[in-house]
Amino acid sequence: MKRTAPLLLAAALAALLGACGRGAEAPRQYGFNPPLPEPRQFLFPPMGIADPVGWGDAMPTVPPGFVVQRFAAGLNSPRNVLPLPNGDLIVAQAAGPNLEPNLRPKSFIFSWLMNSSHGGEKGASPGEDALLLLRDTNHDGVADQKVILTGKLASPFGLAWANNTLYVGMTDSVWRYAFTPGQTTLGQGTLLTPLPGGPIDHHWTKSIALSPDGSKLYAGVGSNSNIVENGLEAEHDRAMIFEVDPQSGARRPFATGLRNPNGLTFYPGTNTLYAVINERDELGNNLVPDYMTSVRPGGHYGWPWSYYGQHVDVRVQPQRPDMVARAIVPDYALSAHVAALGLAFLKGGNFPAQYQGGAFIGEHGSWDRNVFNGYQVAFVPFVNGRPSGTPQTFLGGFTMSGRKVHGRPVGLAFGPDGALYVADDAGNTVWRVSWRGDAR
Amino acid sequence: MADTGFHPRIAIGGVPVHAMLVPFPIACFTGALLTDLAYAGSAEVQWTNFSQWLLLAGTVFAGLAAVFGLLDYVLNPRPARPGIGLWHMVLNLVLFVLAVVNNFVHARDGWTSVVPTGLTLSAVMVLIMIVSGFLGHRMAYVHIARDARHADRRDERPDGRTIREDRP
Numbered sequence: 001m002k003r004t005a006p007l008l009l010a011a012a013l014a015a016l017l018g019a020c021g022r023g024a025e026a027p028r029q030y031g032f033n034p035p036l037p038e039p040r041q042f043l044f045p046p047m048g049i050a051d052p053v054g055w056g057d058a059m060p061t062v063p064p065g066f067v068v069q070r071f072a073a074g075l076n077s078p079r080n081v082l083p084l085p086n087g088d089l090i091v092a093q094a095a096g097p098n099l100e101p102n103l104r105p106k107s108f109i110f111s112w113l114m115n116s117s118h119g120g121e122k123g124a125s126p127g128e129d130a131l132l133l134l135r136d137t138n139h140d141g142v143a144d145q146k147v148i149l150t151g152k153l154a155s156p157f158g159l160a161w162a163n164n165t166l167y168v169g170m171t172d173s174v175w176r177y178a179f180t181p182g183q184t185t186l187g188q189g190t191l192l193t194p195l196p197g198g199p200i201d202h203h204w205t206k207s208i209a210l211s212p213d214g215s216k217l218y219a220g221v222g223s224n225s226n227i228v229e230n231g232l233e234a235e236h237d238r239a240m241i242f243e244v245d246p247q248s249g250a251r252r253p254f255a256t257g258l259r260n261p262n263g264l265t266f267y268p269g270t271n272t273l274y275a276v277i278n279e280r281d282e283l284g285n286n287l288v289p290d291y292m293t294s295v296r297p298g299g300h301y302g303w304p305w306s307y308y309g310q311h312v313d314v315r316v317q318p319q320r321p322d323m324v325a326r327a328i329v330p331d332y333a334l335s336a337h338v339a340a341l342g343l344a345f346l347k348g349g350n351f352p353a354q355y356q357g358g359a360f361i362g363e364h365g366s367w368d369r370n371v372f373n374g375y376q377v378a379f380v381p382f383v384n385g386r387p388s389g390t391p392q393t394f395l396g397g398f399t400m401s402g403r404k405v406h407g408r409p410v411g412l413a414f415g416p417d418g419a420l421y422v423a424d425d426a427g428n429t430v431w432r433v434s435w436r437g438d439a440r
Numbered sequence: 441m442a443d444t445g446f447h448p449r450i451a452i453g454g455v456p457v458h459a460m461l462v463p464f465p466i467a468c469f470t471g472a473l474l475t476d477l478a479y480a481g482s483a484e485v486q487w488t489n490f491s492q493w494l495l496l497a498g499t500v501f502a503g504l505a506a507v508f509g510l511l512d513y514v515l516n517p518r519p520a521r522p523g524i525g526l527w528h529m530v531l532n533l534v535l536f537v538l539a540v541v542n543n544f545v546h547a548r549d550g551w552t553s554v555v556p557t558g559l560t561l562s563a564v565m566v567l568i569m570i571v572s573g574f575l576g577h578r579m580a581y582v583h584i585a586r587d588a589r590h591a592d593r594r595d596e597r598p599d600g601r602t603i604r605e606d607r608p
Contacts, residue, residue, distance in 0.1 A: 041548060041552050041557075042548070043541065043544035043545060043547075044544065103489055104488075104489050104492045104493070104547075105492050105493065105496045105543070105547070106492070106547040225549070226549045227549045227550050228485075228549075228550055229485060229549035229550050229553075230485065231484070231485045231486070281549075282548065282549060314551060314552060315548070315549055315550030315551050315552050316550055316551065317483040317550070317551040317555075318483060
């Protein structure tokens with residue numbers, strides 16, 4: 001009799017784990033109208049937590065004809081890159097605000113699991129949140145100067161530059177700094193506008209983009225929870241993209257219902273804002289797909305009440321049929337839980353024609369799947385300014401055997417030299433990918 | 441023939457540790473049902489947070505109570521074990537498994553952490569507790585007390601002291 005409780009428990013757990021083990025098939029939730037499985041509710045949500053071990057001498061993989069270089073290593077959680085017209089690179093380093101209180105027993109377990117998969121080899125501390133300037137004086141594809149422009153920032157992530165002004169999206173605000181390319185110092189900045197930060201600050205990255213004419217700035221603000229488990233009050237001014245006047249700081253909602261919008265980027269030659277969105281967790285291995293979408297002014301994209309258009313999320317009470325009816329179906333699914341955090345479009349440069357106009361997407365990688373998804377820079381071809389076909393792996397080799405990973409890609413951008421620069425926070429590296437000129 | 445009375449083996453000042461622990465799961469699981477009902481009626485997330493802590497605390501103390509209750513049971517000679525204690529134990533093992541499952545159900549995010557599965561489990565747990573609690577108390581106040589009265593007439597316990605010596 002003494003053994004009954006553990007035996008019963010073990011049997012129950014085994015049954016549950018067995019039920020979870022069915023998600024191993026390759027995800028098919030790509031592109032337009034992805035097939036969405038029925039939502040499921042779990043006792044244990046599907047999980048695969050990455051264990052970052054760094055790169056050592058290993059290198060990511062690229063398609064034939066490309067070459068990847070370690071532009072800068074030994075950084076501290078680099079999250080995003082901003083190439084300047086003179087070829088210098090500004091890098092945002094952030095440990096993450098770590099403000100999330102343990103409101104429930106689950107929070108303790110999750111904060112422990114997640115911190116282990118984000119810290120990287122060294123694990124940055126908040127005091128090391130900084131803007132760096134990397135310079136490659138001899139143009140060999142490897143930075144030979146590294147300057148700390150400013151430190152002790154509030155989790156910087158978003159970066160934009162125009163008209164000799166550098167804009168930085170901190171987790172609680174957007175700041176502007178006078179900055180002329182060539183500078184290796186940074187003066188005092190000024191606060192442009194506050195944004196929702198703590199308390200909680202569940203999704204903390206504030207991606208920013210300037211409109212092509214520089215007249216408007218756009219700032220993404222992620223939700224303060226997975227699916228409103230911290231209460232709807234905690235979601236005030238969250239899960240949306242703001243339009244900000246870069247002179248006065250006045251702001252208004254531009255689009256809403258975007259759970260965690262990042263990679264804000266205008267499609268080259270247009271006034272169409274694109275973003276990649278991290279969708280909700282704990283509904284299954286292949287639900288809900290993260291997506292890339294053009295962002296319609298005034299559009300509502302569902303969160304929290306529905307996903308992918310009118311698919312109601314029963315975890316949100318009270319329900320809002322009026323908001324569900326308004327929800328826009330996004331343009332292009334990237335498959336579930338890839339954690340898309342970076343987006344860059346290719347315009348010009350020397351990459352082969354098939355890549356022109358296409359989207360490069362930094363996929364930080366899944367935790368809410370039994371089998372890893374993401375952990376790569378994906379490429380989505382565009383035809384006539386619209387996404388077309390299935391995503392391809394552009395920069396790969398991030399995962400190893402088991403749960404070990406070398407690194408995790410985040411923000412990325414093309415430099416004036418035509419190369420793609422990729423921030424790798426868990427790998428503490430900035431990668432540079434260029435076209436070698438032949439596809440042997 | 442030796443005394444066949446049931447004596448708690450793990451006690452502090454004559455009070456069984458098991459008896460001191462059982463109020464915690466009873467209060468916590470009953471509280472979790474109430475906070476579940478409050479959440480189901482209001483959709484205010486703080487109520488499900490309360491439920492989650494109550495369920496966790498209740499489960500931990502239920503586990504401890506089970507360990508001490510089981511020790512008291514197996515450390516008494518077989519003839520001394522009241523049959524009713526077996527039913528008390530079986531029901532509480534079911535209760536413990538349900539409590540563990542309910543902790544995981546409540547770890548879901550939002551409405552489905554409670555409605556409908558979590559609330560149902562919390563209600564079933566309280567129903568089981570009413571029965572198993574009754575059995576436990578009947579064991580303590582009727583079966584064991586009756587055995588003690590029998591032993592009282594013999595005025596002797598296996599440890600050689602008399603019942604009367606224990607009295608104030």
